[in-house]
Amino acid sequence: MGAELEGGLQHRPRDAAAAFDNYATSRRGERKGARMGRPRFKSKRKDRPACKFTTGTIRLDDRRHIVLPRLGRIRLHEDVQPLVDAIAEGGxxxxxxxxxxxxxxxxxxxxxxxxxxxxxxPKQYDQALRQLRKASRTVSRRRGRNRRTGQAPSRRWEKANAVRNRVHHRVANLRENHLHQATARIPxxxxxxxxxxxxxxxxxxxxxxxxxxxxxxxxxxxxxxxxxxxxxxxxxxxxxxxxxxxxxxxxxxxxxxxxxxxxxxxxxxxxxxxxxxxxxxxxxxxxxxxxxxxxxxxxxxxxxxxxxxxxxxxxxxxxRTGRTRKGTGTRAxxxxxxxxxxxxxxxxxxxxxxxxxx
Ligand SMILES: [Zn+2]
Structure with a gap:
């Protein structure tokens, strides 16, 4: 990472500060919503590789290029003509x-x-339920990770788990796609x-x-x-x-x-x-x-x-205005x-x- 990415990395300390702040206020009971845990490091596996540009001007040059601060004109993988149109169109x-x-x-x-x-x-999850049940059953029949004994998952388990993950992933993709299509025309x-x-x-x-x-x-x-x-x-x-x-x-x-x-x-x-x-x-x-x-x-x-x-x-x-922390017992x-x-x-x-x- 060179100095040229600085603009894109400035959000890191700010996000971290916000995360710690959320954690602290949640602990004190001053924050609405679910309890916030301690901030975690970004995951190499789970998090999508992304960065934010919040300083300077960002604009679309044409359907294939974006102009970012410090980095200049960059060619895009995707054709962004719909976005260009949407911006030009206005309200x-x-x-x-x-x-x-x-x-x-x-x-x-x-x-x-x-x-x-x-x-x-479309109830994508419901549609995939049968498939998921079957995949999950297969996973349970393989020897998975045992955290107590330190047993590593078997290769067959990993394979079966990957199959299950793919189903979940597909459901998420279908859902996202449908939502985008549903919301595209309205605004x-x-x-x-x-x-x-x-x-x-x-x-x-x-x-x-x-x-x-x-x-x-x-x-x-x-x-x-x-x-x-x-x-x-x-x-x-x-x-x-x-x-x-x-x-x-x-x-x-x-x-x-x-x-x-x-x-x-x-x-x-x-x-x-x-x-x-x-x-x-x-x-x-x-x-x-x-x-x-x-x-x-x-x-x-x-x-x-x-x-x-x-x-x-x-x-x-x-x-409710306040949440009492004690007395959150489990009900049958x-x-x-x-x-x-x-x-x-x-x-x-x-x-x-x-x-x-x-
Ligand atoms: Zn009436």
Missing amino acids: RPGTAVGIDLGVKTLLVMADSAGEVREVAN AEYGTVVVEDLNVKGMVRNRRLSRRISDAAFGELRRQLTYKTQRHGGRLIVADRWMPSSKTCSRCGAVKAKLPLGGRVFECDVCGLVLDRDANAGHNLAALAAANGKTGTEVTGDPGPLMVVPKPRGAKQKT AGATPRQGTETRDRRQDTRREQLALW
Whole structure:
């Protein structure tokens, strides 16, 4: 590594500092989310070889070349014409789209013009389950590593394990590809994209849904939507977690008290609207963009495209504020980790609420 790479390596100490900071605040209980472990060294095997360029200007010279600070013009392996187009195109203001995320259908998009489109959920992991079971069975029948005795894995185990890993890898590739295809067009067509802020962490705690929810990769979906709207100069609005997008009637605005998870159709008791429940939620999210006045030319190229919109009306806020570290006992059913500050009923209620919203 010569001096010419300095610009690209400056992020290392900063990332390390952030990692230590996260670890420290998490230990003190001042950090939200899962507990953070001690920072680890980069792995030669697991981590993809990559570096960041954060200083200086970066631009695409043409479809085959990028200009990086200090390194200059570099030829790319990949044709980046789509990216060049996307940057040149800029934002397409005016219309907003509300996106409802789900397991049955991955995306239900309802735009402000009233059009509804769907993207199916291919459930890649489910598709590969049989294959994985078979591969895993073979692996278990080979002599693997034994950490206690220091026994090295047999060559047959290594081979069988490699077969299993390939299946996992393929699933991940298929998923990523599908998400990219699903999210590619959206920010190009709409100036404003509204998504819900899902409590994925909470939903994954549901034993019956966790695998499918993890397979749907909502986090990655949101990440892609975020940077892709940014790239197009659009705006991504994240609706408040407690906004009753599924329970509100998109025509008259009446809120239903309860909505069973099973019913796929929304029926309004007030005005009699009958609509697919996900489409209804999508319309509500799209309407949120209009209500916040965030549609229109004025947001194009806005530096801060990510914003969280507060709840529109009195939905109950049940998110816990503090986490008690003690009392996180293991429960036999393994459904919900014990939470010291809340009563059992309230926890159940929260879960039910999440499912209803879902
Ligand atoms: Zn209604």
